[in-house]
Amino acid sequence: MATEKNRILAVIDPTRTEQWALRKALAIANSRDDLNVSAYLCVHSDAKCDDPDQLQSVELERHRLWLDTMLEEFADRDVAIDSQVEWSRDWREAICAAGAADDVVLVTKRASGRQTSLASSDRQLIRKLGRALLLVKHEPKDEVRKILIAVDFNAEDESHKALNEAIMSLGTRMRGTVKDTELHVISAYPSSDSFVHPPDVAKALDIDRSHAHVRRGSAADIIPDVAKELEADLVIVGNVGRGGLSGITIGNTAEKILSDIPTDVLVLVREEVKAEAAA
Numbered sequence: 001m002a003t004e005k006n007r008i009l010a011v012i013d014p015t016r017t018e019q020w021a022l023r024k025a026l027a028i029a030n031s032r033d034d035l036n037v038s039a040y041l042c043v044h045s046d047a048k049c050d051d052p053d054q055l056q057s058v059e060l061e062r063h064r065l066w067l068d069t070m071l072e073e074f075a076d077r078d079v080a081i082d083s084q085v086e087w088s089r090d091w092r093e094a095i096c097a098a099g100a101a102d103d104v105v106l107v108t109k110r111a112s113g114r115q116t117s118l119a120s121s122d123r124q125l126i127r128k129l130g131r132a133l134l135l136v137k138h139e140p141k142d143e144v145r146k147i148l149i150a151v152d153f154n155a156e157d158e159s160h161k162a163l164n165e166a167i168m169s170l171g172t173r174m175r176g177t178v179k180d181t182e183l184h185v186i187s188a189y190p191s192s193d194s195f196v197h198p199p200d201v202a203k204a205l206d207i208d209r210s211h212a213h214v215r216r217g218s219a220a221d222i223i224p225d226v227a228k229e230l231e232a233d234l235v236i237v238g239n240v241g242r243g244g245l246s247g248i249t250i251g252n253t254a255e256k257i258l259s260d261i262p263t264d265v266l267v268l269v270r271e272e273v274k275a276e277a278a279a
Helices: 020-030 052-074 091-099 120-129 158-175 198-205 219-230 253-260 274-278
Strands: 006-011 035-043 081-087 104-110 133-136 146-150 182-189 212-216 234-242 264-272
Touching (some): 006 020, 020 035, 020 104, 035 052, 052 081, 081 091, 120 264, 146 158, 146 219, 158 182, 158 264, 182 219, 198 212, 219 234, 219 253
Parallel strands (some): 104 133, 146 182, 146 234, 234 264
Antiparallel strands (some): 133 264
């Protein structure tokens, strides 16, 4: 019996011809044998008419035809792609609902705004999504050659420890079975008392010693610097959510990291559950 595959939900932007989120999803899935891709398009129209239901039906069908035609370009790929078109006034809420499906393990979306900023729409999506979100900041390559994960090896509380484990697991899974894909890890430490030995970092992830980067300084500065030096194709960072929110707000460390990283960034959020804290 064939194993049921999980999905990457690639958000389609109907205002653009180049669909970076879809191409990034395909590049990731191409290195794995357990992932399919869903091209997700949310549409809506405020046009006034006598029959709103008819308008919705016509617009949905028009966008389905457009999406199916666009997907023909990728028909020769080894990755299975399906299309999903929905009608909603609030595209962020619609993406969150679609991403909540049990078999969706990752949502990819082209980053809004400038490359060196985090648009308010993306901040809101991070807060509400509850899934790993990959913000695509530049035109994707066909292959993911270098993945950089940011891990805090000085974490002491259980929420951050669990987040570290999730980040390391995700990085390993996204590397897949492609031998040419390099997995790097960066761990920033504030003082000499909190130094972590690179061989220990490498051992924890079963990677080459040269791929374990440990530097003194602020994570907000160190992580973007290393991402630029390595010319990483993908950076994975984590954030512990508090009170149902990811805690990413203007001016904090997570905001600066997400804004300063020039390449694609995957945000993994671990919600801090009250019951866990009480235990």
